[in-house]
Amino acid sequence: MIDQEVSKPNFPIFSSNHKWEHLMDDKAFIKVFLADVLEEYIVKQRWYGGKSSKLKYIELSDYFRIQHHEEVYFGLLLEVDFEEAFYHHYFLPIAFVSDENFAKENRILPIKLKNQEGFIIDAMHLESFRKVVYERISSALPVDKTPVQYHKSDSFEFPAYESSRFMGVEQSNTSIIYNDAFILKFFRRIYADKNPDYEMSRFLSDIKEFKHTPPYLGSINIIDSDNTNVTIALMQKMVPNNGDAWEYFLKELHIIYNNIDAKKPAFTDFPDINIFERRKISELPAQIIDLIGLNLLNKVSLLAQRTAEMHIALGSEFEETAFTPTRFNNDYAVWLKNRLTYQFQNRLNLTENNLHHLEGYSLELAKEFLANKNIIRKRLVNFDWTKLKGERIRIHGDYHLGQILVQDDDFCILDFEGEPESTIRDRKVKQPPLKDVAGLFRSFHYAIYATIFNHQERFSTPQETLFEFGELIYKYLVAVFLETYRDITQQANLSIGYTNERIYILEYCLLEKAIYELGYELNSRPKWTIIPLKGIANILNA
Numbered sequence: 001m002i003d004q005e006v007s008k009p010n011f012p013i014f015s016s017n018h019k020w021e022h023l024m025d026d027k028a029f030i031k032v033f034l035a036d037v038l039e040e041y042i043v044k045q046r047w048y049g050g051k052s053s054k055l056k057y058i059e060l061s062d063y064f065r066i067q068h069h070e071e072v073y074f075g076l077l078l079e080v081d082f083e084e085a086f087y088h089h090y091f092l093p094i095a096f097v098s099d100e101n102f103a104k105e106n107r108i109l110p111i112k113l114k115n116q117e118g119f120i121i122d123a124m125h126l127e128s129f130r131k132v133v134y135e136r137i138s139s140a141l142p143v144d145k146t147p148v149q150y151h152k153s154d155s156f157e158f159p160a161y162e163s164s165r166f167m168g169v170e171q172s173n174t175s176i177i178y179n180d181a182f183i184l185k186f187f188r189r190i191y192a193d194k195n196p197d198y199e200m201s202r203f204l205s206d207i208k209e210f211k212h213t214p215p216y217l218g219s220i221n222i223i224d225s226d227n228t229n230v231t232i233a234l235m236q237k238m239v240p241n242n243g244d245a246w247e248y249f250l251k252e253l254h255i256i257y258n259n260i261d262a263k264k265p266a267f268t269d270f271p272d273i274n275i276f277e278r279r280k281i282s283e284l285p286a287q288i289i290d291l292i293g294l295n296l297l298n299k300v301s302l303l304a305q306r307t308a309e310m311h312i313a314l315g316s317e318f319e320e321t322a323f324t325p326t327r328f329n330n331d332y333a334v335w336l337k338n339r340l341t342y343q344f345q346n347r348l349n350l351t352e353n354n355l356h357h358l359e360g361y362s363l364e365l366a367k368e369f370l371a372n373k374n375i376i377r378k379r380l381v382n383f384d385w386t387k388l389k390g391e392r393i394r395i396h397g398d399y400h401l402g403q404i405l406v407q408d409d410d411f412c413i414l415d416f417e418g419e420p421e422s423t424i425r426d427r428k429v430k431q432p433p434l435k436d437v438a439g440l441f442r443s444f445h446y447a448i449y450a451t452i453f454n455h456q457e458r459f460s461t462p463q464e465t466l467f468e469f470g471e472l473i474y475k476y477l478v479a480v481f482l483e484t485y486r487d488i489t490q491q492a493n494l495s496i497g498y499t500n501e502r503i504y505i506l507e508y509c510l511l512e513k514a515i516y517e518l519g520y521e522l523n524s525r526p527k528w529t530i531i532p533l534k535g536i537a538n539i540l541n542a
């Protein structure tokens with residue numbers, strides 16, 4: 001179960017003359033708690049996003065009470081400042097327990113209060129806290145004007161509380177499952193704004209009735225001391241599923257590659273296609289259908305349909321300005337170029353500093369990336385918006401196969417929080433919907449190369465041939481996706497641009513995404529660095 005890495009703190013018992021309800025008034029406690037206790041506690045948490053930086057100090061930005069009769073919990077909004085001159089905000093709800101059986105694994109601090117002794121723990125580990133939160137959301141009034149705003153969807157009647165437990169999956173926030181039917185995601189890293197996951201979930205499912213994302217049920221937003229709306233939790237229906245689309249693609253691609261390796265077909269027997277050409281499945285050459293399989297091709301087409309429907313819903317708003325479509329302009333171009341040149345410079349530095357960790361083909365590709373720096377930079381800054389006629393809309397922003405659940409014969413799209421590295425404002429900038437499409441194409445490419453690199457020792461086919469097949473499969477998956485996606489967006493009058501414009505945007509966004517991924521992999525999974533490096537090389541050589 002998540003968070004179990006956190007356990008017994010090393011701190012001696014802390015004494016306070018205050019009762020728990022008034023502990024936040026004890027300045028000596030706050031000082032020790034922030035400086036000594038939390039500095040040690042927070043860095044060990046799975047949800048702490050500052051692991052590659054140096055923590056300078058923690059401040060209490062704000063706190064609020066969650067109270068139910070005698071039970072009092074505090075929701076802490078913590079500001080973590082780093083030596084590298086930036087900060088993060090985190091949400092940590094705390095509870096006091098006097099019975100040590102309730103604080104076996106997740107103690108933050110042993111404490112002696114005016115009237116009793118016990119432990120401060122992360123309140124999410126306490127069922128009574130989880131129950132209070134459930135009851136607050138399920139009985140929320142339509143308009144809540146208090147600083148802690150609970151909200152519930154009009155279209156749903158909550159049953160009584162029955163149970164709650166941690167979801168226990170690898171994730172960057174903390175999700176609780178209620179009654180085996182609803183998921184409440186507590187955002188751990190929070191922002192001085194509404195979280196896009198909450199905004200998009202409520203907009204898509206409650207307002208636009210888009211069926212391929214989990215139904216929005218409720219949320220908690222805090223109005224902080226600066227009068228800013230800060231989202232701390234989002235509740236959705238738990239959707240039945242057969243795992244995510246990433247696992248599904250890996251499984252299908254492994255079957256394809258096992259067949260290639262066993263039958264050793266001649267690569268030259270397969271008709272080639274240009275990247276970004278569109279193809280109906282019914283028009284594909286028989287050899288390609290045999291190679292990829294009708295099942296996966298149909299799945300890709302359905303994924304294109306759901307993606308198009310999501311973009312149509314996101315592009316269909318004409319009142320709520322956060323969602324109204326807009327056009328390309330100079331402000332957007334300046335914003336984009338600034339952001340990407342900064343990110344690109346960061347990737348060059350990271351690559352240079354990590355060259356000694358790379359070897360073989362990965363090292364070769366990294367050197368090629370560095371040697372091509374002027375060409376890449378030029379491509380990024382040459383973004384020319386003047387010829388672009390399509391629309392910009394709110395998009396998913398971090399769209400990849402891992403964000404999509406497979407549901408028997410359909411898909412469900414999750415996690416609209418946006419790209420983790422971007423600021424909260426940047427995540428809300430309207431972008432061409434093809435940026436999401438490019439994100440997914442990168443994911444297809446990732447899945448193909450993950451299959452090759454993960455199994456290459458067992459394949460007897462030369463690596464060059466595996467790559468040739470990989471590129472061919474990629475181009476046909478892209479072709480099938482684009483055919484359906486273009487058809488459906490066109491029928492709904494969502495303007496994604498004329499053919500050359502679409503190709504221009506896709507090429508630009510693919511390069512942008514692969515550069516982003518290079519940094520993500522160097523920081524998080526260095527062994528995977530070869531995949532975005534190969535992606536960048538192929539994009540440049542296309």
Ligand SMILES: Nc1ncnc2c1ncn2[C@@H]1O[C@H](COP(=O)(O)OP(=O)(O)O)[C@@H](O)[C@H]1O
Nearest residue numbers: 169171172173174183214236237238239414415
């Ligand atoms: N509504 C849901 N129904 C079923 N499973 C879900 C739902 N929401 C999330 N999950 C599962 O939890 C995982 C993590 O959820 P996600 O929203 O991506 O969390 P995080 O933002 O913390 O990474 C997902 O990959 C999925 O497997």
Ligand SMILES: O=P(O)(O)O[C@H]1O[C@H](CO)[C@@H](O[C@H]2O[C@H](CO)[C@@H](O)[C@H](O)[C@H]2O)[C@H](O)[C@H]1O
Nearest residue numbers: 246398400401402419420439442443446517520
């Ligand atoms: O944690 P998030 O889901 O917000 O996204 C981050 O982690 C992703 C990996 O889990 C990373 O995605 C990259 O790897 C995927 C395979 O694991 C691949 O399907 C994606 O195409 C690729 O971008 C994502 O970039 C990162 O933001």
